Amino acid sequence: VRYPAEHKEETRARIVRTASREFRRSGGAGIGIAGLMKELSLTHGGFYRHFKSKDQLFAEAVDEAFEDVSAKLMRAAAHSRGREIEAVVDAYLNDSHCAHPAEGCPIASLAADVARQPRKVRLAMEGALERYAERFAPFCAGRTEGERRRNAILLFAGMAGTLTLARATADESLRASILESAREFYKRSFARSG
Amino acid sequence: VRYPAEHKEETRARIVRTASREFRRSGGAGIGIAGLMKELSLTHGGFYRHFKSKDQLFAEAVDEAFEDVSAKLMRAAAHSRGREIEAVVDAYLNDSHCAHPAEGCPIASLAADVARQPRKVRLAMEGALERYAERFAPFCAGRTEGERRRNAILLFAGMAGTLTLARATADESLRASILESAREFYKRSFARSG
């Protein structure tokens, strides 16, 4: 079968997009190449025309996840009429994000996984994190650019830990209560206006 | 072979202790029954005399990890001459804890894993978390017991996320800088005296 010129690129992008969702849902070991390709109505053999290993796909999928979530949060910030941190915190620490890891923040779902991966994967994570910090620093409290960037990282690290812990909980109301008090805390701690 | 009366109990405890370390190091899927038993110079078949499944062991191992870390942190608090939160934050957010997940906090290494487990495992996590909150609440800022407990949970959730993110980083100095600014932030936010 011969495919149109842009076909390969599109397939590759579809694999990354699906992998990004599935890894966030099930962890790096929770979904295999065969399952991933099947979800796209392809067979596992073709995978290696696009990626040299599962590890490489994992790194790209983490990157895609960062871009995905970052775009959503930036959109929330843009519609906030100057209360960007409040909007970002509300968009991050809510029941829907908690209930849908597959479409959510990769720090919350994959950071512990990434920590166990080879340096190459951790570098991809680090790059994505730096981009996060750069984008969100302007909305954060802090007297210098460096301080605002450190605060942006602290904000996301803290929110991610809170979201993950809420997800690890069994009781629905405990979960909601954790998210609620965290929203209040992170807004108070990181919003520019105080 | 016939063993002394307390032998079985001791073997069981050794399995849980080893599993607790190995799961924290490698994640729930990162170590198997055979590997675990081999580390204790036993064979995999005997495992099922002690546990009905790997899931059951995982739940008990998470519990053991909580007790382990909680005891260390309470010890740090006890030696702090009234600056308990400062001592706990220093004991949690340091390079050594970052470098040794196997002996470290299970929220940081296993919460994302637990979030994907059946309700039974999440209940075990929740119970352990409540015990954490109860123990550390007295050291936290807050006007009511409820507020102090909510703060204790926010403190550990935030610190765990920060530690996990630091571990997922590739650059040693970025890691150190994240930990340092986080220590300052969490002390300032949660210590009683301010």
Place this chain on the structure above:
DNA sequence: TGTACATCAGTGAACGCGCGTTCACTGATGTAC
């Protein structure tokens, strides 16, 4: 005191299964002549 038997923590072969990866192959299209 001596003998027959029950106990049961631990052994190691075997089960079915899914994993990541490789590879010979397919076949519709583009290209060379």
Place this chain on the structure above:
DNA sequence: TGTACATCAGTGAACGCGCGTTCACTGATGTAC
């Protein structure tokens, strides 16, 4: 215009491997008589 050939995304069988779990078995000791 017609024919022979190259391309290469995708197919599906096969690889070796490790997984969680089961099970018939072992054998030193405790117990019954």
